[in-house]
Amino acid sequence: MRIPLTKYGWPQVAVYPALLVVAMLAVALGGAGRTPPWAVITTEVVLAAVFVWALMFFRDPRRDAPADKSLFLAPADGKVTDIERMQQSDFLDGPALRIGIFLSIFNVHINRAPCNVRVEKIAYRKGRYLNAMNPLSAKVNESNTLTLARTDEPGGRLVVRQISGAIARRIVCEAKEGGELGQGQAFGMIKFGSRTELYVPAGEQIECLVRIGDTVKAGITPLVRYR
Template sequence: MQIGIFLSIFNVHINRSPVAARIIGLTYRPGKYLNALRPESARENEQLAIRLESTEAPHRRMIARQITGAIARRIVCWLKPGDEVQRGEQFGMIKLGSRTELVIPREDCLKIHTVLGQTIKAGKTVLAEYGAEAGPSAT
């Protein structure tokens, strides 16, 4: 399941961890600087994929992806493999707006709480969660 978050130049550009997790890897990919509202920006723009494994059972793996835009061309991330982060903890930013994506495992117990076009609040809006028996939510 992929959840994309567009950040305009007027939004807060800080990225936060969706769950308490251990960083299992970072993958940088150079690319274009298309408008982040365009769907193809997720595939073609410069980006940094942060691979996380939740610290709570069942230890799901997910990806937080920082993607540049037409104006925002600077990704900042201060994580490294092996680091641990708490849910909602700041880990980086994309200067002047762009796009952030969360890729999480699709399971029957997954409930998405957001809809297309919804305004969300960093560190406050719950984007999705797994059933209570299944583990942590993604903020």
Template structure:
């Protein structure tokens, strides 16, 4: 389990235990129903904050998926904040049932970091990339650069990002999460060969998004 989930899970377990004890002692129907709902919610939250180990592919040319989820959009786009050129944007939608731990897609140095407040449009929509609350992170490794974004959704109202400009990062390492449904975009330059397709399910730190030529 991720450390961000410890507080919510402990709180829910204590609440469920108290309600369940009350239901057993008093035999009141409303407490029995409440304890059942609380137990179900606890299981859902435990599932949401799970943090499975991943087998990180070895290879300096690989760009890994920064998140678990479904590829909902692949499009050509001019990226004007960091890469400043023609790119391919791969957008990954995370449902509440996906692992929400985010992982670094490429080893290197964090050269660019920006946080921007914004709206909370449904994360699977294309405009979410432009208008929603987000962090943008640019990594450089020699002549190679990529940009990726953590984007809040209609339910996700907190972005956790533990890296900042100047940090050195390793491909596949954990760097944060977005709570309760979200989206991650990754922008790759023209000298990258894509290895994913639309509607494909990917795993953070394990699936290969593309390969530098």
């Protein structure tokens, strides 16, 4: 049976809940007879909520990606915070369309390939930890940039950027240069709040399918379509 927790969460997915269970037992046993019952119950409820959240953060729901090869799917769950058409980007030659997605601590944090691709280059950069809602975080925060080449027609390059946030301190990426990823395939995650960006070549053949404020799901929601 498939366990709906991501492998990218180890060891936290085991250690954090275990520590919380120990804390809950300590409160229950240590507070008996010396602490008001309401205080013990309140503390237990708070710890239980944190326990459930710790497991939910590393959840790995099944995703069945659309088979339409003209689509670029969302590389992350979250809310679209910015859409920009750029005459020139630091990552693609020529005009580019950039879509930024903010992931709160309540979103699924697994990153997925927008389409069928070959991984050409992966560039990790140390940086700051600004709030991921701030577009400036894309320029100064810790990040991991994947330059990808479509393996379907029409070809071309695209970029997915994993960007840490104010809470996140760990970017996970198991993709390898020269390897291939299928449309909607998981390749990593960012732990505890973050930002993910998609860059695709801009032009008349590209149609943006989302607006700022839209909620998207990785490997399911189409962001862009080739006309």
